[in-house]
Amino acid sequence: MLIKLLKHAFVACACVYTLNAQETQNISLQACIEIALTHNLDLKAADLRAETETIQFKQSRNALLPSINANYNLGLSNGRSIDPFTNSYVNEELTYSNAALSINTTLFDGFRILNTLKQNSLNKAAAEMEIEEARQNLVLDVTLSFLQVLNFRELVKLAETRLITSKEQLNRLHKLQEEETGDPVAYHDLQGQVALDQSAVNDAKNNLNNALADLKFLLNTERPIEASQLVLLLNLEPRSDTADAVYEAALHNLAAIKAKELREEAAAKGVAVARAQYAPQISLFANFGTNYSSAARLFEDAGTQTVQTGDFVRLDGTDYAVFTQEGLFEASPISYTDQFNNNLNSAAGVSVSIPIFNGFQAKNAVQLQKVNRDQASVILEQTKRALKQNITRAYNDLNAAYSNYQLLEAQVEAYEESFRINEVKFNLGVSTSVAYITSKNNLDNARINLTNARYAYLLTSRILDYYGGRIAM
Structure with missing residues (x-):
């Protein structure tokens, strides 16, 4: 009966887990994404890097103007x-x-200014694409973290249900012990099982708290968020696309690819800028x-005034001084x-x-820019190859998770019936505690595996949605 309720909760309707629906407000995945896009620091850092590229572009454009x-x-x-x-x-x-x-x-100047302008224009466009890349990555991270919280929240519920069942059985055996009609071995076996189940609850809650802390870190908000508030409509229908189709869509939709293509073009312009050092x-x-x-x-x-020149003229044996007229001027x-x-x-x-000779500076500058261009090309090719590999692996994981989910559904149903029979036999005293605990653990582990398979499918499906450009921003 429990597995049918779980299937109904996860496949047909919204997964809502609240302590008090009247006191808590549901928070959707889209709401978390909007909070993260507003407050996340990594996204703000990407905005600042893009602003730097914008200023450099403006500076290179203004270099076309004369200097005064x-x-x-x-x-x-x-x-x-x-x-x-x-x-x-x-x-x-x-x-x-x-x-x-x-x-x-x-x-x-050998078109240095014009090529620098074109290069910075490409770098500016690449920086804008890197903002979009940061947004896409953030949306994916929030989505995966959100699903992790739902997964661990469900595991906490399973662990708590497992503990309740063990405690109920322990209480029944305790009463039999008080009446001196019970089996001491079975009683102590159940005591150990209760301790084991309590430890599992503690571990599950710790995992849930860590997953919730990771989500809050991405959101970077002081708004109080509880795991019980998160709500998401889950769908485990098989995908109709292929790995190749997702890869082709990723090449056209992923900002990371577009950004690296623009960086490659900008690096190629850098070679033309360096070559300008050869031109007059x-x-x-x-x-x-x-x-x-x-x-x-x-x-x-x-x-004017008459002044003696200092010269003399001799006439008849007599020396006569020579005078001249000179102008008078007033200085102001x-x-x-x-x-x-x-x-x-x-x-x-x-x-x-x-330029005639500059110690081979121009030659070395061109060679360095060619290396930068080749590095940008290699980075782009590496990104594409890694993308194809990740998509192929994700698609294989998706198919495996979906197959495992179907198998585990059947396993849970089988173990539910087995546990029901063993529980009846144990309560009637015709079965041992070992058989009861073994049957109980088989069922509990199968339910945990089923939950993990469900969320493994959902997580991988979301990753493929991200690569294919279908994640809502």
Whole structure:
């Protein structure tokens, strides 16, 4: 009767296990997945890695723009120095200032900037795929952890039922012992069986607590979750797809494959970026500048004056001094603004840099990028081969689990009938405790094996759903 109830609970309806349905709220697998997608730290780390790739892509895109730089200096010097206005030596306190604006843009660099942009664009797309990969992996991990909790929860129920049956039988024998009509050997055998069953309950509860802790770790939430709240509709119908079909679907649906394909393309672009070191670089440049000096003066005409030159003219034996007229000028400082306007200068031109010899740096850079490209190709091929192997193994495990489940169903039914007969005979005193305990243990172990086979099938089926891209996100 019990096996029929179990079949009905697991195959035909939702598996709900609550201590008090009025006080607890059921939590579905989808609800757990949504919690994990919101709070899981591994997924947040993947988001941050993708953000880094996005910033690098923006930086390489902005490298197409010209560079514009401005600088401004203002200083004070004492002692002997060069006047930046006249380029002559002065020995005084000097205030000086200059400003400059430079513009530079690359016309040709062996397409290094363009290939770097394409490479970072591929890396950005790969990072976005890696976020999706992390989401898919998280959904699978939560699903498998959720099923593990249900499995251990059911094993706890079986262990507790097993203990109750043993205790009931021990209580019956205890009463017979008090009436001095019971078999002491059977009584002590049942005492040992009760201890064994209690140990099994403790182990099952510990496994359940660990599985629930693993699930909570994935969810990363402070929300209290009890195993009794988890609910899932279970279906053990055989699958209609094949391992090859699942593999082909995985190649198109798994973000892990797409991410590694994009990384391979990005690595190939890295080779083109490195080859740009062989090409000349052609740039346009333009510079604008001006300066100021406190030593600069403006001289204005203030008339003339007669001054002796120091020369003499002899006439009739008499020396006469020579005089000349020289201009008079008044010096006045030139304002900061006027100097900046008057001292403007500019330059423009083309710059060409031709690589001739750089210690084989370009050659080694290209070779390193080729190695990176080959490594990315190998990683992609390894991923595909491992994927095919895992799918084939999972499909074999699925078929084995389904066959075992059907066999164990029949085994449980047989052991149920055997135990019913042995229990009746033991209660009537026509069978030994050894036969009773053996029959009981056979049934209990068969029920445990049946539960494990059921969840082995469900776990493997979910893994194949993940590979085939059918797990709900």
